[in-house]
Amino acid sequence: xxxxxxxxxxxxxxxxFEPLLAYALRRVDQPADAADxxxxxxxxxxxxxxxxxxxxxxxxxxxxxxxRVLANHHRGGVRRQLLGERLRQRLRETxxxxxxxxxxxxxxxxxxxxxxxxxxxxxxxLTFWEGLEPREAAVVLGISPAVARTRLSxxxxxxxxxxxxxxxxxxxxxxxxxx
Amino acid sequence: xxxxxxxxMLREADPYRPGPIIAAxxxxxxxxxxxxxxxxxxxxxxxxxxxxxxxxxxxVVVALNRTSAxxxxxxxxxxxxxxxxxxxxxxxxxxxxxxxxxxxxKAAKQGSRLVIGEPGWKIIHLEPFADDGGEMAWEKGDRxxxxxxxxxxxxxxxxxxxxxxxxxxxxxxxxxxxxxxxxQFRLMTEPRPGGKIIVSFDLPPxxxxxxxxxxxxKVKTVGVEAWVASATGTxxxxxxxxxxxxxxxxxxxxxxxxxxxxxxxxxLPVEGSTxxxxxxxxKQVACGFIADWQQAEANGNAALLEATRKTLLTSKDWTVLQxxxxxxxxxxxxxxxxxxxxxxxxxxxxxxxxxxxxxC
Numbered sequence: 001x002x003x004x005x006x007x008x009x010x011x012x013x014x015x016x017f018e019p020l021l022a023y024a025l026r027r028v029d030q031p032a033d034a035a036d037x038x039x040x041x042x043x044x045x046x047x048x049x050x051x052x053x054x055x056x057x058x059x060x061x062x063x064x065x066x067x068r069v070l071a072n073h074h075r076g077g078v079r080r081q082l083l084g085e086r087l088r089q090r091l092r093e094t095x096x097x098x099x100x101x102x103x104x105x106x107x108x109x110x111x112x113x114x115x116x117x118x119x120x121x122x123x124x125x126l127t128f129w130e131g132l133e134p135r136e137a138a139v140v141l142g143i144s145p146a147v148a149r150t151r152l153s154x155x156x157x158x159x160x161x162x163x164x165x166x167x168x169x170x171x172x173x174x175x176x177x178x179x
Numbered sequence: 180x181x182x183x184x185x186x187x188m189l190r191e192a193d194p195y196r197p198g199p200i201i202a203a204x205x206x207x208x209x210x211x212x213x214x215x216x217x218x219x220x221x222x223x224x225x226x227x228x229x230x231x232x233x234x235x236x237x238x239v240v241v242a243l244n245r246t247s248a249x250x251x252x253x254x255x256x257x258x259x260x261x262x263x264x265x266x267x268x269x270x271x272x273x274x275x276x277x278x279x280x281x282x283x284x285k286a287a288k289q290g291s292r293l294v295i296g297e298p299g300w301k302i303i304h305l306e307p308f309a310d311d312g313g314e315m316a317w318e319k320g321d322r323x324x325x326x327x328x329x330x331x332x333x334x335x336x337x338x339x340x341x342x343x344x345x346x347x348x349x350x351x352x353x354x355x356x357x358x359x360x361x362x363q364f365r366l367m368t369e370p371r372p373g374g375k376i377i378v379s380f381d382l383p384p385x386x387x388x389x390x391x392x393x394x395x396x397k398v399k400t401v402g403v404e405a406w407v408a409s410a411t412g413t414x415x416x417x418x419x420x421x422x423x424x425x426x427x428x429x430x431x432x433x434x435x436x437x438x439x440x441x442x443x444x445x446x447l448p449v450e451g452s453t454x455x456x457x458x459x460x461x462k463q464v465a466c467g468f469i470a471d472w473q474q475a476e477a478n479g480n481a482a483l484l485e486a487t488r489k490t491l492l493t494s495k496d497w498t499v500l501q502x503x504x505x506x507x508x509x510x511x512x513x514x515x516x517x518x519x520x521x522x523x524x525x526x527x528x529x530x531x532x533x534x535x536x537x538x539c
Contacts, residue, residue, distance in 0.1 A: 006212065009212070010208070013203055013208050013211075014203050017202075017203035017204070018203070022195045022197075025194070025195050026193065026194055026195050035207075038207070039207055039210075039211070042207070042208075042211050043211050043214060044440060046211045046212060046214060047214070047440070048440070048442070051442070068428075071428055086204065086206050086207070087204045087206075087207050090204075103191075105188070105191070105192075106191060106192040106194070109188050109189060109191075109192035110192050110194065113192070117308045117309065119306065119308065120308065124189060127189075128186065128189040128190045128193070129189075129190075129193045129195065143304070144304075144316070144323060146316065146323050146325050146381070147304055147314070147316055147323075147325060149325075150314050150316075150325045150327055150379075150381070151314065153327075154308075154312070154314060154327055154329070156185065156186070157329065157333060157336075157337070158309070158312070159185060159189065160185050161333070163185065163188070
């Protein structure tokens with residue numbers, strides 16, 4: 001990798017680190033595990049060198065890599081012990097999860113998301129958490145924008161279906177809306 | 180609640196709370212950039228393999244062309260229980276398709292069973308994601324048609340017939356309502372008496388109302404067998420390869436070597452059956468684990484060695500190998516033998532050389 005490509009990698013690292021860390025934090029149970037996902041994703045990007053796209057596309061490309069890294073992580077795959085240990089430590093200290101602080105409705109919604117199929121769940125998370133447009137989610141998911149739009153439409157409908165109207169939290173929101 | 184309220188619920192459920200800023204970790208960056216990249220010789224090796232695959236593929240194409248005048252030969256029944264057709268089902272997709280028989284079967288039973296009569300349209304995406312729900316797409320050149328099927332119970336908020344510009348049309352055996360949306364035409368069927376699904380059908384740009392009607396006149400609803408027969412062609416072979424490998428790693432317990440990268444799928448042959456693809460991927464994975472093991476030993480990386488050892492010892496449970504074995508493959512035996520010998524430190528350098536010759 002030449003100096004120009006090294007500079008490009010450094011820029012992408014600086015620009016994409018936080019969104020990629022957020023992406024990982026949203027999808028792991030223990031915050032510290034996000035360090036592994038970030039470390040392995042950037043390592044793959046480093047190894048691939050010239051395949052790393054420019055500008056905004058780089059973050060989408062990294063999300064796509066991280067998605068596959070996460071699949072391995074959830075399967076209990078190999079953890080790269082030597083990379084990112086300090087980041088793990090920082091995440092342990094600063095992003096400690098406290099379920100007691102969570103609003104019940106959010107937990108309920110996340111529980112519903114867990115019940116959905118992975119393609120539906122991921123397109124919803126990319127849209128509403130990462131804030132991606134369907135054409136951007138399509139890049140991450142490796143599908144056409146048209147398929148991504150269709151999938152998003154379906155996933156939203158499925159989510160609505162799974163939200164039980166009799167649930168007290170949801171019902172309360174409905175009453176608020178009617179006021 | 181409105182759709183926007185549901186969307187807002189989703190946004191608010193985001194678990195990420197930007198707290199104390201965690202700046203891009205400089206130490207991690209330095210660690211990563213100190214890691215070796217793929218060495219040039221390995222890239223050359225990949226090119227060599229790719230060239231070999233290309234030559235093989237050209238050979239296949241030539242062979243196919245030479246025999247193209249011959250009448251089509253029905254696909255041989257698969258010995259695999261998972262691939263064996265159900266009594267009421269026709270044969271699984273043709274050998275050249277990676278569309279999974281279970282998906283095709285489910286879509287055939289529960290989906291819309293629409294067949295596009297205009298020549299040239301091929302299925303490139305098929306995902307029956309739930310009971311009475313799924314999506315598919317056809318492609319012809321740079322045009323794409325997307326269609327989803329939904330439970331009939333969702334008709335009340337999906338119906339298009341109440342929109343001012345809607346027109347009644349036929350979509351196969353379905354009665355549908357067509358509306359123009361953003362320069363395209365979108366159709367939604369009505370529920371049929373006793374039917375469990377409704378169907379959306381999104382045409383690509385470039386159609387007029389008249390040309391849509393001409394196009395729709397050739398769309399048919401067919402029986403299960405005819406629909407499965409039509410679903411055997413897919414041009415998105417690369418996409419299917421990625422999907423299939425991803426499912427193996429994510430859901431079927433297949434170990435993923437640390438050195439394995441998604442782009443290595445491009446080294447696998449594009450032609451061939453699911454059996455051939457699964458075999459080629461399994462060999463690639465086995466080769467990757469040998470590389471991991473040798474690299475960990477060479478670098479004295481005890482952590483990687485231990486992690487690899489643990490993964491290798493799970494190989495007897497990799498369902499892809501079990502499925503291949505049921506289809507008559509001996510790959511599971513050889514891979515499990517290799518992984519066991521490696522993981523128990525009983526593989527000699529000569530053994531490893533032999534394994535590399537077999538899998539790499």
